[in-house]
Amino acid sequence: MTSIRQSLHHTNQDGHPPFSAGELQQWTEQITAHPYRNYLYSYPHKTAYREFASPLPLEELWRDEPAESLFLYMHIPFCGARCGFCNLFTLPDKRANVHAEYVDALERQARQWAAFTRHKPYARFAIGGGTPSLLAPAQLNRLFSIATDIMGVDLGTTSISVETSPETLTEEKLTILKDHTVDRVSMGIQSFVAAESAAIYRPQDPEVVYRALELLGQFDFPILNLDLIYGLPGQTVDSWLYSLNQALLHEPEEIFLYPLYTREHTIVKPGDLVNQLDIRHECYEAARAVLAERGYRQYSMRRFAKEDAGTGKDILDYSCQEEGMVGLGCGARSYTRNVHYASRYGVSRKATESIIADYVAAEHYNTADYGIVLSLDEQKRRFILKAILHSEGLTIADYNQRFGTKLWEDHPELGLLVQSGFATDDEGILRLTPDGLGYSDSIGDWFISGEIREQMQEFILP
Numbered sequence: 001m002t003s004i005r006q007s008l009h010h011t012n013q014d015g016h017p018p019f020s021a022g023e024l025q026q027w028t029e030q031i032t033a034h035p036y037r038n039y040l041y042s043y044p045h046k047t048a049y050r051e052f053a054s055p056l057p058l059e060e061l062w063r064d065e066p067a068e069s070l071f072l073y074m075h076i077p078f079c080g081a082r083c084g085f086c087n088l089f090t091l092p093d094k095r096a097n098v099h100a101e102y103v104d105a106l107e108r109q110a111r112q113w114a115a116f117t118r119h120k121p122y123a124r125f126a127i128g129g130g131t132p133s134l135l136a137p138a139q140l141n142r143l144f145s146i147a148t149d150i151m152g153v154d155l156g157t158t159s160i161s162v163e164t165s166p167e168t169l170t171e172e173k174l175t176i177l178k179d180h181t182v183d184r185v186s187m188g189i190q191s192f193v194a195a196e197s198a199a200i201y202r203p204q205d206p207e208v209v210y211r212a213l214e215l216l217g218q219f220d221f222p223i224l225n226l227d228l229i230y231g232l233p234g235q236t237v238d239s240w241l242y243s244l245n246q247a248l249l250h251e252p253e254e255i256f257l258y259p260l261y262t263r264e265h266t267i268v269k270p271g272d273l274v275n276q277l278d279i280r281h282e283c284y285e286a287a288r289a290v291l292a293e294r295g296y297r298q299y300s301m302r303r304f305a306k307e308d309a310g311t312g313k314d315i316l317d318y319s320c321q322e323e324g325m326v327g328l329g330c331g332a333r334s335y336t337r338n339v340h341y342a343s344r345y346g347v348s349r350k351a352t353e354s355i356i357a358d359y360v361a362a363e364h365y366n367t368a369d370y371g372i373v374l375s376l377d378e379q380k381r382r383f384i385l386k387a388i389l390h391s392e393g394l395t396i397a398d399y400n401q402r403f404g405t406k407l408w409e410d411h412p413e414l415g416l417l418v419q420s421g422f423a424t425d426d427e428g429i430l431r432l433t434p435d436g437l438g439y440s441d442s443i444g445d446w447f448i449s450g451e452i453r454e455q456m457q458e459f460i461l462p
């Protein structure tokens with residue numbers, strides 16, 4: 001991209017530079033040839049984190065955090081088994097005593113961190129994983145006590161979300177969620193076809209899924225989110241639409257559709273799919289049409305929701321652009337405006353086991369040891385990526401005001417999005433078109449800085 005940036009001397013009436021037909025064609029081919037290059041669910045990705053030269057005291061990090069309100073995230077890194085596509089920080093371990101010791105450690109950590117963060121209110125609280133609903137009811141209850149009594153979460157003004165799986169849901173656990181005014185319950189289903197679930201090492205009887213959905217329906221949470229995956233081994237566009245339609249029968253307020261990603265360190269390897277036609281883009285387009293017809297609005301490449309979905313609570317304002325994420329638990333990331341940190345990252349059983357063991361044995365949690373300090377350039381990239389990969393788009397004046405520089409001067413290459421038709425620049429908002437949203441992953445990957453890409457590539461997963 002450097003060569004393109006260097007060749008820019010003129011701008012069009014919107015302030016972004018024109019590209020030659022050749023440049024445009026080359027870039028468009030690069031974006032469309034491999035739409036599923038890299039899923040940027042955060043920027044920079046954890047594989048760009050490194051050990052800090054000296055630990056950073058959390059008291060100082062959080063004292064100066066400019067965000068008005070914060071997001072509290074608790075990570076429960078345990079699952080019944082590891083799914084074939086999963087590269088998240090989680091360990092297959094169902095033992096109740098292991099979970100209880102882990103929650104003990106999380107409580108110790110919360111007691112230390114609360115002193116650093118209690119000067120700001122929480123607007124959002126999420127429990128994710130792993131599979132939080134794998135915890136016994138008593139441990140699940142404790143997580144809410146830690147949030148309210150130690151961290152200072154006010155259940156009445158905080159939007160609360162919990163991740164679950166079909167086989168771990170019980171009436172008792174859902175009662176706990178309801179009693180704590182949980183607003184959004186998310187359930188990973190992936191597929192309603194037993195053979196497709198089995199092919200990703202997630203044997204799942206559709207009857208168990210239907211029972212869980214029925215139970216969830218009885219509790220009537222304000223937002224039910226269901227996750228599905230397309231591009232599974234043996235899946236066809238028809239069987240994909242079958243799964244989607246089964247999910248829609250339960251009228252979820254929100255639905256996340258994930259393309260299947262495989263990597264060398266996941267159980268299902270890229271090589272396992274070479275004999276299968278890549279139908280992911282076709283599945284995406286077909287699902288988008290069905291969801292539009294059913295009244296769902298598209299918020300990003302993966303997220304579709306009913307426009308009126310929401311809670312009756314008066315939630316505090318929270319801007320994703322402003323960072324302020326307090327991540328408790330092993331594997332959780334925390335973000336201040338310019339420092340992102342977490343525990344070490346691993347995927348293999350051996351690595352996750354040893355990282356969790358260190359976390360559970362620790363007495364002190366008052367420094368950040370592993371992460372990344374974001375340069376101003378990386379803060380700008382993050383701000384841009386978080387905005388353009390969502391349908392709200394990037395308000396250019398917000399960028400210019402926040403950073404005191406001009407978007408088109410900092411990143412003239414973004415003009416390619418507009419010139420290719422993957423984005424529009426209407427009334428000062430740079431926004432991906434529906435077509436552009438479909439290429440979010442390759443657009444996100446294209447916009448990663450050279451330094452971060454190098455660090456991610458150097459990272460060898462144990």
Ligand code: SF4
Pocket residue numbers: 078079080081082083086087088090129130131165188
């Ligand atoms: S995809 Fe979800 S349920 Fe499956 S192993 Fe990963 S965290 Fe656990």
